[in-house]
Amino acid sequence: MEQAASPGGENLVLIAGAGRLPELVADSLVRAGKPFRMIALRGFTGRPLRGRADAVVDLLDLAATLAHLKSWGPAVVVPAGSVARPSAAAIFNAGAAWRNREALREIAGGGDDRLLRAAVSLVEENGHRVLGVHEAAPDLLCPEGPLGLVKADSEAMASIRTGQAVLSALAQFDVGQAVAVAGDRVLAVEGPEGTDKMLARARALGRKPFGRGRPNAGTVLVKAPKHGQDLRIDLPAVGPRTIRNAHAAGCTGLALKAGGTLIIDRVATAAEADRLGLFVIGFGGGA
Amino acid sequence: MEQAASPGGENLVLIAGAGRLPELVADSLVRAGKPFRMIALRGFTGRPLRGRADAVVDLLDLAATLAHLKSWGPAVVVPAGSVARPSAAAIFNAGAAWRNREALREIAGGGDDRLLRAAVSLVEENGHRVLGVHEAAPDLLCPEGPLGLVKADSEAMASIRTGQAVLSALAQFDVGQAVAVAGDRVLAVEGPEGTDKMLARARALGRKPFGRGRPNAGTVLVKAPKHGQDLRIDLPAVGPRTIRNAHAAGCTGLALKAGGTLIIDRVATAAEADRLGLFVIGFGGGA
Numbered sequence: 001m002e003q004a005a006s007p008g009g010e011n012l013v014l015i016a017g018a019g020r021l022p023e024l025v026a027d028s029l030v031r032a033g034k035p036f037r038m039i040a041l042r043g044f045t046g047r048p049l050r051g052r053a054d055a056v057v058d059l060l061d062l063a064a065t066l067a068h069l070k071s072w073g074p075a076v077v078v079p080a081g082s083v084a085r086p087s088a089a090a091i092f093n094a095g096a097a098w099r100n101r102e103a104l105r106e107i108a109g110g111g112d113d114r115l116l117r118a119a120v121s122l123v124e125e126n127g128h129r130v131l132g133v134h135e136a137a138p139d140l141l142c143p144e145g146p147l148g149l150v151k152a153d154s155e156a157m158a159s160i161r162t163g164q165a166v167l168s169a170l171a172q173f174d175v176g177q178a179v180a181v182a183g184d185r186v187l188a189v190e191g192p193e194g195t196d197k198m199l200a201r202a203r204a205l206g207r208k209p210f211g212r213g214r215p216n217a218g219t220v221l222v223k224a225p226k227h228g229q230d231l232r233i234d235l236p237a238v239g240p241r242t243i244r245n246a247h248a249a250g251c252t253g254l255a256l257k258a259g260g261t262l263i264i265d266r267v268a269t270a271a272e273a274d275r276l277g278l279f280v281i282g283f284g285g286g287a
Numbered sequence: 288m289e290q291a292a293s294p295g296g297e298n299l300v301l302i303a304g305a306g307r308l309p310e311l312v313a314d315s316l317v318r319a320g321k322p323f324r325m326i327a328l329r330g331f332t333g334r335p336l337r338g339r340a341d342a343v344v345d346l347l348d349l350a351a352t353l354a355h356l357k358s359w360g361p362a363v364v365v366p367a368g369s370v371a372r373p374s375a376a377a378i379f380n381a382g383a384a385w386r387n388r389e390a391l392r393e394i395a396g397g398g399d400d401r402l403l404r405a406a407v408s409l410v411e412e413n414g415h416r417v418l419g420v421h422e423a424a425p426d427l428l429c430p431e432g433p434l435g436l437v438k439a440d441s442e443a444m445a446s447i448r449t450g451q452a453v454l455s456a457l458a459q460f461d462v463g464q465a466v467a468v469a470g471d472r473v474l475a476v477e478g479p480e481g482t483d484k485m486l487a488r489a490r491a492l493g494r495k496p497f498g499r500g501r502p503n504a505g506t507v508l509v510k511a512p513k514h515g516q517d518l519r520i521d522l523p524a525v526g527p528r529t530i531r532n533a534h535a536a537g538c539t540g541l542a543l544k545a546g547g548t549l550i551i552d553r554v555a556t557a558a559e560a561d562r563l564g565l566f567v568i569g570f571g572g573g574a
Binding site: 176191 | 459461472473479
């Protein structure tokens with residue numbers, strides 16, 4: 001119904017950055033029978049997907065992006081995929097679509113997510129509704145229950161509960177999208193460095209005794225978005241690489257917030273978990 | 288009075304491990320006019336202090352240590368300084384004072400603090416009271432209030448409160464002796480890797496934009512023992528090196544739990560903080 005009301009029948013515009021995610025979103029939209037148009041970002045969107053794009057624009061040429069959005073009049077805009085922060089000089093030179101140099105200065109001094117936040121605000125201020133991948137392609141998110149063939153044992157379930165409790169305790173603070181727990185011992189809390197580096201830390205702890213021997217044996221990775229996190233800007237994600245890193249860190253499995261964690265390629269992720277003997281489980285409720 | 292009741296007038300035995308701490312404790316006891324005897328651990332206790340020892344024993348020759356304690360009959364025994372975990376083979380060969388191979392196996396598989404815990408238990412089971420450095424030499428602990436000349440500004444105080452709140456939230460879990468906070472953003476939570484490595488992480492975050500530019504600018508380090516932590520085994524400590532590492536990580540200062548954090552050489556630590564422009568403040572109360 002809403003689709004018919006949108007000019008040209010396309011009521012969703014996908015803005016595709018780098019990585020596998022934009023293609024997964026596009027495929028999910030096709031599977032769901034949702035018509036959409038796509039803007040590829042020059043230098044970011046991968047080649048095969050760029051061939052499916054309706055327009056290719058420069059990341060900083062927001063005027064061009066806004067012009068496309070204006071002519072297409074989509075009901076929603078969905079950004080997907082990563083973008084590297086351009087140099088401050090490139091941002092300053094981009095100019096046009098940005099309202100004033102002060103805002104630019106702030107953005108130039110910030111990182112990826114501040115730039116994205118600003119871009120999202122600008123698109124919204126131009127009358128468009130911005131949705132996240134979790135809303136536009138919910139089938140890409142971790143479902144509740146086990147994902148692969150390996151099951152979590154009772155020891156792992158106890159560690160998962162500890163991890164959930166830690167994440168809940170930290171929910172009010174700007175930290176902790178993930179935690180590595182062995183038994184009742186918290187080996188690592190994820191900061192801005194990201195899950196892979198946090199797992200590398202848990203791995204390093206296993207190389208020599210730190211207080212107790214082999215402290216990373218039986219580790220579980222527990223991962224969930226922070227409360228109030230804008231999932232359009234920063235959606236927790238795991239993929240086959242996360243499985244390999246978790247395995248290298250001594251993890252027996254991963255517990256992910258169902259509906260709040262993106263799985264980059266569910267089939268490959270589950271296959272990698274099965275191959276390495278790790279469980280992957282989606283949990284609902286609290287944390 | 289108690290001193291007179293103890294055989295030979297010495298009612299405290301200091302067991303000196305490696306590092307500067309044992310010497311600082313010995314000097315503190317001298318300053319406080321507390322008579323004491325000292326057991327040096329061969330290969331651990333530094334040379335100048337070893338010259339002041341009443342006995343030199345092997346770390347694993349607990350029988351010798353217990354024999355000395357039995358003949359001296361001290362009111363309290365105070366272990367101070369670090370010991371490296373000996374090889375499993377060395378522990379198995381030590382034998383004599385250890386009651387059974389099962390306990391040995393567990394200790395051999397564990398790390399430094401499990402070994403220390405076992406040693407403390409054994410000394411206690413032989414009828415001796417074991418006190419921590421924080422009880423025997425409380426003047427070595429961080430006092431309440433500012434330590435050096437630099438004052439924390441209101442922005443730093445706000446970050447300190449955030450850090451205290453994070454440590455309180457984590458108090459029920461086995462993690463988080465320290466936290467690095469910039470503004471209201473938690474850059475790093477200390478795990479078993481220790482404060483220096485945690486600071487190195489905060490430092491690495493400052494090298495490139497992680498979400499926001501220069502995220503480690505204005506960072507504060509907040510440090511406190513965990514609730515229920517056995518301070519005889521694991522007393523949080525800072526020293527001149529911590530000040531240098533904190534400075535390198537972009538910290539403007541350190542907030543330490545007063546009476547719960549050891550300062551290795553207060554004069555040198557305050558001087559280093561003054562030189563680098565960092566505040567050091569001891570806080571009481573909650574966290």
